Amino acid sequence: MNRNVAAPRRAAARAILQAAIDRGELPSGLDVELGIDPLIAPLAFRMLVLKGGDNEYSETLTRAIEAALKATAS
DSSP: OOHHHHHHHHHHHHHHHHHHHHTTSSOTTOOHHHHHHHHHHHHHHHHHTSOOOOHHHHHHHHHHHHHHHHHHOO
């Protein structure tokens, strides 16, 4: 893993998830470290491999990730 690339992105994702927890949008029992991967991976794949995305995709992905994260929280 290239820490110069991954670390800042993981930190940003961690902050996004923690803010959602603090606002009550995600459960307090959420495993934030587990939640980072499904938050970053689909977007990275879409941008790096498929070379782009659109707002509809982003909105659908956001709802799917939110539902998945809520389902995994203890």
